[in-house]
Each structure stands twice: as C-alpha cells, then as structure tokens.
Amino acid sequence: MRLPGFDRFRHRLLRKRSEHSLRPETYGAPRRERVPVDALLVGSQAGRPLERWVEETGEESRASLRLIDSPYVSFLRSVRDDPARLDDATFLRGTDYYRMARRCADHTGKWFGAHEEAGILERVRAFGRMLPELAGAHGPERAELGGERVQGRTARGEPLQVFALRDSRCRELQDGHHRVALAVMADEVDVDAAVLGEKWSYLQRLVLQGVQTRGRKELYQPLPAPEFDGDWPLVRRCTDRFAMLQRFLRERGIDGGGRRSLDLASSYGWFVRAFADLGFDANGVERDEIAVAVGRAGYRLPPGRVQVASVERFLRGNQERFDVVLFLSILHHFVIGRESAPAEELIRHVDRACTGVLFFDTGEEHEAWMRDKLPGWTPDFIERWLRDHTTFDEIVRLGRDEDVESFPGNYARTLFACVRKGGISPSSG
Numbered sequence: 258m259r260l261p262g263f264d265r266f267r268h269r270l271l272r273k274r275s276e277h278s279l280r281p282e283t284y285g286a287p288r289r290e291r292v293p294v295d296a297l298l299v300g301s302q303a304g305r306p307l308e309r310w311v312e313e314t315g316e317e318s319r320a321s322l323r324l325i326d327s328p329y330v331s332f333l334r335s336v337r338d339d340p341a342r343l344d345d346a347t348f349l350r351g352t353d354y355y356r357m358a359r360r361c362a363d364h365t366g367k368w369f370g371a372h373e374e375a376g377i378l379e380r381v382r383a384f385g386r387m388l389p390e391l392a393g394a395h396g397p398e399r400a401e402l403g404g405e406r407v408q409g410r411t412a413r414g415e416p417l418q419v420f421a422l423r424d425s426r427c428r429e430l431q432d433g434h435h436r437v438a439l440a441v442m443a444d445e446v447d448v449d450a451a452v453l454g455e456k457w458s459y460l461q462r463l464v465l466q467g468v469q470t471r472g473r474k475e476l477y478q479p480l481p482a483p484e485f486d487g488d489w490p491l492v493r494r495c496t497d498r499f500a501m502l503q504r505f506l507r508e509r510g511i512d513g514g515g516r517r518s519l520d521l522a523s524s525y526g527w528f529v530r531a532f533a534d535l536g537f538d539a540n541g542v543e544r545d546e547i548a549v550a551v552g553r554a555g556y557r558l559p560p561g562r563v564q565v566a567s568v569e570r571f572l573r574g575n576q577e578r579f580d581v582v583l584f585l586s587i588l589h590h591f592v593i594g595r596e597s598a599p600a601e602e603l604i605r606h607v608d609r610a611c612t613g614v615l616f617f618d619t620g621e622e623h624e625a626w627m628r629d630k631l632p633g634w635t636p637d638f639i640e641r642w643l644r645d646h647t648t649f650d651e652i653v654r655l656g657r658d659e660d661v662e663s664f665p666g667n668y669a670r671t672l673f674a675c676v677r678k679g680g681i682s683p684s685s686g
Contacts, residue, residue: 282306282420282453282454282455282456283454283455283456284453284454285453285454287418287451287452287453288451288452289416289449289450289451289452290450290452291447291448291449291450292417292419292428292447292448292450293426293446293447294324294325294437294440294441294445294446294447294448295323295325296426296427296428296483297323297324297325297419297427297428297429297430297437297448298321298322298323298324298422298427298428298429298430298458298483298484299319299322299323299324299327299329299429299430299434300419300420300429300430300431300434301430301431301432302319302361303361303364303365307319307320307429307458307459308459308462311459311554313364314360314364315560316360317550317553317554317557318554318557320458320459320460320482320554321458321459321460321482321483321484321554321555323483324430324434324437324438324441325441327434327438328352328353328354328356328357329354329434329435329437329438330438330441330442331352331353331354332352332353332354332355332381332384332385333384333385333388333438333439333441333442334442335352336385336388336391337388337390337442340385340388340391342385343382343385343386344382346378349378349381349382350378352381354381354384355377355378355381358377358380358381359377362377368380384435387435387439388439388442389439389442389443415451416449416450416451417430417432417433417436417437417448417449417450417451418430418431418432418433418450418451418453419431419433419450419451419452419453420452420453420454420455420456421452421454421455421456422455422456422457422458422461422484423455423456423457423461424461424474424487424488424489425458425461425483425484425485425486425487426486426487427458427483427484427486428450428452429456429458431453433448433450436448458482458484459554460480460482460484460551460554460555461484461485463547463550463551463554464476464480464489464551466547467525467545467547467548467551468544468545468547468548469492469524469545469548470492474488474489474490475489475490475491475492476489476490476491476492477492477493477524477525477548478491478492478493478495478524478525478526478527479491479494479495479496479527480525480551480555480556481555481556482554482555490663491663492660492663492664493524493586493658493660494658494659494660494663495527495528495531497658497659497660498585498616498618498658498672499528499531501655501656501672502583502616502655502672502674503535504655505614505653505655505674506535506581506614509614509676511580511581511613511614511681512535512536513532513535513536513537514536515536515537515538516537516538516580516581516613516681517537517538517539517540517577517578517579517580517581518532518537518538518539518540518579518580518581518582518583519540519541519542519579519581519582519583519610519611520532520539520540520541520542520582520583520585521541521542521568521571521572521582521583521584521585521587521607522542522543522544522568522584522585522586522587523541523542523543523552523563523583524543524545524548524552525548525551525552525555525556526541526543526548526549526551526552526556526558526562526563527552527556528541528583528585529541529552529556529558529562529563530552530556530558532581533558533562537580537581539562540562540563540564540579541562541563541564542563542564542566542568542571543563543564543565543566544565544566544567544568546565549563549565568587568603569596569597569598569603569606572603572606572607572610573606575606575610577610578610578611578612579610579611579612579613580611580612580613580614580680580681581611581613581614581615581616582607582610582611582614582615582616583615583616584604584607584615584616584617585616585617585618585672586618586619586620586670587619588600588603588604588617588619588620589619589620589627589630589631589634591603592619592620592631592634593630593631601646604643604646604647605646605647607647608646608647608648608649611675611677611680612677612680612681613676613677613680613681614674614675614676614677614680614681615647615649615673615674615675616655616672616673616674616675617643617672617673617674617675618658618670618671618672618673619634619639619670620634620670621634621635621636621639621669621670621671622634622635623635623669624666624667624668624669624670625666625667626667627667636654636671639671639673640652640654640673643673643675647675648677649675649676649677650676650677650678651675651676651678652673652674652675652676653673653674653675653676654671654672654673655671655672655673655674656671656672657669657670657671657672658670658672
C-alpha cells in the first residue's frame with residue numbers, strides 16, 4: 258500500500274524539471290571492479306529497488322546509508338561483543354537488524370522465507386552465527402540464512418551487484434548486503450563487485466527536482482550524505498549564520514531545554530536539524546514537498562517535523578507561539594512582488610508568532626541581483642523597517658553571511674536578532 262498522498266508526490270518527483278538527465282538507471286555489460294567497503298551504500302530490499310522500497314514503506318532512513326553504518330554491521334558488532342546474546346530473544350528484538358527484518362516481513366510477507374516470528378528470529382540468529390569467528394574454517398554458509406535460493410540474489414562466490422552513482426565514488430548495492438557486512442567484520446577494505454550500470458541515488462534525484470535549485474546540480478543547504486562527494490556546489494553554507502545565532506543564544510543564556518523553534522521556509526531543514534540537536538522542539542515550514550523529503554532522507558528528520566505549506570498560508574492560520582523563530586532570506590520575495598502578501602503584513606504575522614528571539618535577514622541593495630529591485634534596502638534601513646513594523650524591544654546586528662564566496666557580488670546579508678524582553682519561556686531541561 259502506498260503512503261497517503263504519495264501518488265501526487267511521485268508525479269512531481271518523476272516530472273522532468275532538470276538541466277541534468279533524470280533518466281532511470283542505465284544498464285550495460287557488467288564490469289568488474291574492486292569497490293572500497295566505505296563507498297558502498299545500502300540499496301535494494303526484498304528484490305525492490307531502493308526508490309520503490311522507500312516509496313512503498315516510507316523507510317527514508319535506508320537512503321544514503323553507508324553499509325558500514327547500517328543495521329547489518331551494527332548487529333554483527335553487537336554479537337561479536339557478546340555472542341551469548343544470540344540466545345536472548347529480547348535482545349534480538351531490540352536490534353535495528355531485527356526491526357529491518359520485521360519491517361520487510363510485514364511488508365512483503367517474509368524475510369528469507371520466514372513468515373512467522375519464530376522463523377524470523379532464527380534467521381536473525383543465523384546471520385549472527387555467520388561471523389567469521391563463529392562460522393568456523395569454512396566460513397558462512399548461505400543455506401543457513403533462509404535455505405532457499407532467493408530470486409535475484411547472487412550465490413556465494415559470485416561478485417556483488419552494484420550500481421555506480423552518478424558524479425560520485427559511491428556504489429549502491431543491488432545485492433550482497435550480508436556478504437559485505439561479513440567482509441567488514443573480517444577487516445576487508447574492498448570487495449569484488451559487478452557494476453550493472455549507473456543511476457542517480459534516491460537523494461540525488463530529489464535534490465535535482467527541488468524548486469530552489471531547479472535542476473541545477475547544486476545543494477541549497479549542506480547535506481551529509483556520502484554520495485555528494487563530487488562536484489555539487491553549495492548555495493547556502495548555513496554554518497556561518499548558525500555560528501552567529503548560536504553564539505548570541507549562548508551569550509543570552511538561552512538553551513534548547515524543550516523550548517520551541519520555528520524555521521520559516523526551511524528548505525531541506527538544515528536549521529531544523531541544527532536546532533533539534535541543540536535540544537529545541539524544532540519545527541519548520543516549507544512549501545516544496547520535495548525539499549521536505551530531502552530533509553527526511555538527508556537529515557533523518559521525522560515525518561511532520563516540517564509542515565508542507567507556504568509561509569503566508571501557514572502564518573495566516575497559525576495560532577501557535579515559538580520561543581525562537583528564523584525568518585531568513587524570505588522577506589525580499591514579498592517586497593519585490595514575487596509573492597502576493599504585503600511584506601508589512603507578513604512581518605506582523607511573524608512578530609505575533611515569536612515570543613522570544615527572531616533571527617532575520619533579507620536581500621539587500623548591494624547584491625547584483627537585487628540592485629534594481631531593492632534600492633535603499635541597506636542594513637540601516639532594514640533595522641529601521643523592523644523597528645517600525647514589529648514590536649520587539651531590541652534589535653542586534655550579528656554579522657554577515659559568507660555565501661558571497663560562492664556567488665560573487667551577492668549575499669553577504671546582515672543577520673539580525675530581534676529580542677522580546679522577558680519573552681523566552683522557562684526551560685524544561
């Protein structure tokens with residue numbers, strides 16, 4: 258069963274909106290190569306390509322996951338630490354590997370041929386027994402893990418099957434996850450693989466479909482995913498502004514402590530993830546549903562953490578209040594008429610939603626692409642404009658972003674902190 262609303266999302270995902278080819282995987286005569294284990298990403302599940310698996314199950318945590326960081330390897334490491342755990346069903350059920358097996362069985366009806374709980378647990382135990390030190394001199398026997406030859410899975414001794422990811426050194430596994438995990442435990446640094454063809458990864462494809470980059474091979478915000486190891490220019494580095502606002506929060510004695518934050522027009526959700534890591538109940542609003550999907554896969558943001566909506570629609574209907582609000586590089590779209598709402602009305606809605614600190618920047622007249630559109634919008638003017646149209650008690654300039662290095666003549670916008678005295682709620686920490 259597809260996830261609710263996914264057909265509409267899938268239509269957008271597959272629609273051609275890219276300067277780069279979004280063609281599906283291409284096959285050729287398989288070529289053999291030695292692949293470093295740290296370049297192998299988790300791929301297909303139960304014979305389904307990764308993209309289809311994510312579509313059907315919503316298991317976005319499987320995307321952009323290195324095999325060495327996966328449940329396959331973490332399970333074997335825990336067994337190596339204490340082999341007696343294989344006899345502890347409670348321990349087994351608490352592992353990510355078991356949860357992966359259970360999810361697969363629930364979705365497809367089986368895990369390596371096992372349908373019932375007892376059979377699934379035995380398959381999990383069988384994989385643990387394949388550790389080199391437990392399997393004996395002959396090594397792991399494939400028959401222990403499921404018995405039957407599963408269609409589409411290669412036999413022991415055959416090379417792994419992988420796809421080369423475009424513009425990356427990474428390879429996505431089509432088959433052979435368990436064998437690579439065992440190779441990792443045997444301290445092998447590379448493995449023999451048959452490269453079936455090439456493809457974009459699930460996350461690369463999403464990024465290319467995003468509204469903000471419009472098919473250009475760019476990252477709008479930093480992504481830690483391993484397949485972006487090639488030539489993917491970064492539009493907004495985010496870390497520069499975050500360092501300034503984090504320093505301000507620290508100086509004012511404001512920590513997460515369960516307080517609420519909101520990032521308006523959050524794009525992939527880099528700041529949502531960063532504020533969550535500071536202990537905030539972090540939330541975002543973003544109208545591009547594909548950008549929201551990038552954040553779920555790229556930052557492991559849980560569903561619902563970022564609401565899919567336009568900023569103006571969200572603010573007009575919003576009754577919630579937030580201790581910290583981020584309103585970054587949005588206002589100029591309303592000032593120059595790209596959006597329908599008046600800028601003064603929008604900032605009043607933002608003002609009402611924020612009980613403590615608003616972090617704000619906007620386009621300025623010094624930028625090449627804003628010079629004719631925002632005449633007079635200097636830091637001094639922006640500060641006066643904020644004082645005239647909000648009710649904050651204090652406005653502090655924190656510094657300028659550094660994105661001008663990637664886009665000469667643009668960005669270097671001033672970041673402001675707008676403070677409401679006594680407005681931060683008590684910490685629950």
